[in-house]
Every structure is written in C-alpha cells, then in structure tokens.
Amino acid sequence: MSPPEGYSKASPGQVCHLKRSLYGLKQASRQWNAEFCLKLQAYGFVQSAHDHCLFYMISDTRCLALVVYVDGVLLAGSHESDIEALKLYLDRLFTIKDLGYAKYFLGIELVRGTAGLYLNQRKYVLDILQDAHMLECKPASTPLPPGLKLMATSGTPLLDPDRYRRLVGRLLYLNMTRPDITYSVQHLSQFVTSPTTAHWDAATHVLRYLKGSPSIGLFYPSSGSFTLESYSDADRGVLSRHGVLLTGYCVFLGGCAVAWKTKKRV
Known part of the structure; x- marks a missing residue:
C-alpha cells in the first residue's frame, strides 16, 4: 500500500509493509x-453519477449492470x-466466489421464475416487528389512520427519541420494495428531531399495517412492453394553509414500478 497522506518520512517510491491483514487496516x-x-472501468463499465455503487455497460442490443x-x-x-465473461475477468483479478443466482441481497429477497422476478423484504419486515415486540400485534388495513395529519407539537416528547429514529430509518430502507408506505414514512421522517408520543403511535400503526402484509413486494415480468407511464398527485389539505405542499409521483416501465417518491415542498 502507498503511504497515507500527511506521512512525510517515506522516500519517493517507497510503500508500506503490512504487519496485519489488509482487512484490519482503516x-x-x-x-x-x-x-x-x-x-x-478498464473492462468498459461506466460508474453511475447518481449512485457510485452502480456500474453499467449498455449497447444497442446488450445490457450489463x-x-x-x-x-x-x-x-x-x-x-x-456476458455475465459469465465478467465473472471470469473478476476471478482472474480478485479470486471471487460465485454464489450462483441471487436469492437474498442486503435484506431483499429475490424469487426467480419463468414468469419473472419478484422482490420483497419479508424477513426484514419480520425483523422490524420482532425488534419492536409487535409480532403478535393486530394488523391494520391502512399504513396510517385515514385523515391523520401529524404536527410537530402533537403529543408529548418521547423519553427515548432514539428508538423512534431507529424505527424510521429502518422503514426508509423498506421503501425500496414498498411504495405503499412511501407517504407514511415520509410523513414520520419529518419529526425525527423531536418525536412525540403521537408520532410513535403513528409509527406503530405502520408496523401493524406491515404485520398484515409482510410479503408485499415488486414483480418484474420476464416479458412485456417498454411503455413509460408516470403518475403524480399533490396534497392540498391542512398543510397547504401553512405554505407547505406534499407532492408524490410513481413511474412505471411496462407496468412495473421503477421509481417513486413523496416530497414536502414549501
């Protein structure tokens, strides 16, 4: 390894002699x-400017990500x-271990079939419920009670606000396969600075909804059209009187959800 920045004792061309495993170094x-x-990049991949963990190669007839x-x-x-050639290339350089078709990656379950690919986070949902001691709770039919509008002053301050912040953080990651809770989680995330009992009750209501639908996810068929559709909506209710507007959108490619978001605008 090259000497770290700021280390001036090394002469030009010198490198570090490791006394421990590479994984033990900062x-x-x-x-x-x-x-x-x-x-x-030497192989021909382009690194995404929006997500540096994503690399892609695209031509007129082929795609590799x-x-x-x-x-x-x-x-x-x-x-x-193309996939096999890339695996051989990486194995020559780094000696990789091929685990075959992906079944579970970063909390996301991947189920392959002749009809297509199904993504869900069922195990992740059950882990959240277990940590919150709500595995035996009564399911709810909606992510939030109809008509609920939380405010910063609703309820009394929580004695342990970190518990609320941890829960909201986990729900934000769950948004990757659950567009149905996007609005609810966005609403709850506005109060992580000073959460109250009312905010916690609303968060546990989301957990009750997840208890009744832990396996909901996204399905991407193996064949279909490439028609691009986009839908948007805005909430002009109570918040609009305070100069705040909630907007949301969902984008479908061939009938499959590929992007969604809820955002507060002032």
Whole structure:
C-alpha cells in the first residue's frame, strides 16, 4: 500500500509493509473500492453519477449492470454469456466466489421464475416487528389512520427519541420494495428531531399495517412492453394553509414500478 497522506518520512517510491491483514487496516475499504472501480472501468463499465455503487455497460442490443456493496457484487444482464465473461475477468483479478443466482441481497429477497422476478423484504419486515415486540400485534388495513395529519407539537416528547429514529430509518430502507408506505414514512421522517408520543403511535400503526402484509413486494415480468407511464398527485389539505405542499409521483416501465417518491415542498 502507498503511504497515507500527511506521512512525510517515506522516500519517493517507497510503500508500506503490512504487519496485519489488509482487512484490519482503516484504509482497506477505500483502497479496495478504488482498485475495484479502476478494474471495472478498464473492462468498459461506466460508474453511475447518481449512485457510485452502480456500474453499467449498455449497447444497442446488450445490457450489463453491476452493483457492489463492500466486497459483495450483484450482476444482472440481458445475456448470460456476458455475465459469465465478467465473472471470469473478476476471478482472474480478485479470486471471487460465485454464489450462483441471487436469492437474498442486503435484506431483499429475490424469487426467480419463468414468469419473472419478484422482490420483497419479508424477513426484514419480520425483523422490524420482532425488534419492536409487535409480532403478535393486530394488523391494520391502512399504513396510517385515514385523515391523520401529524404536527410537530402533537403529543408529548418521547423519553427515548432514539428508538423512534431507529424505527424510521429502518422503514426508509423498506421503501425500496414498498411504495405503499412511501407517504407514511415520509410523513414520520419529518419529526425525527423531536418525536412525540403521537408520532410513535403513528409509527406503530405502520408496523401493524406491515404485520398484515409482510410479503408485499415488486414483480418484474420476464416479458412485456417498454411503455413509460408516470403518475403524480399533490396534497392540498391542512398543510397547504401553512405554505407547505406534499407532492408524490410513481413511474412505471411496462407496468412495473421503477421509481417513486413523496416530497414536502414549501
């Protein structure tokens, strides 16, 4: 490894002699990522400007994508031969371990079939319910009670606000496969600075809804059209009187949800 920045005792051209495993060094993750990115770009990949963990190669007839998390890599492509060639290339450089078709990645379950690919976070939902001691709770039919409008002054301050922040953080990650709770989680995330009992009650209502629908996810068929559709809406209710507007959108490609968001605008 090269001497770290700010270390002036090393002469030009000298390197560090490691006395421990590379994984035991603070620089390890950064050096590994830098080397891995360099080799992928040399292969022809382009690193996404929006998500630096995503790399892609696109031509008129072929598509290959790669997602990296620490030392875990997920590959997807339009041609099996392209994926196999990339795995051979990476194995020559880093000696990788091929785990076959992905079934579970970063809390997301992937179920493959002839009809298509189904993504869900059922185990992640059950883990959240277990940590909140709500595995035996009564299910709710909606993410939030109809007509509920939370305010910063609703309820009394929580004695343990970190519990609320941890829960909202986990629900934000659950949004990856659950567009149905996007609005609810966005509403709850506005109060992480000073959560109250009313905010916590609303958060537990979301958990009750998840208890009744832990397996809901996203399905992407193996065949279909490439028609792009987009829908949007705005909440002009109570919040609009305070100069605040909630907007939301959902984008579908061939009938499959590919992007969604709820945002507060002032």
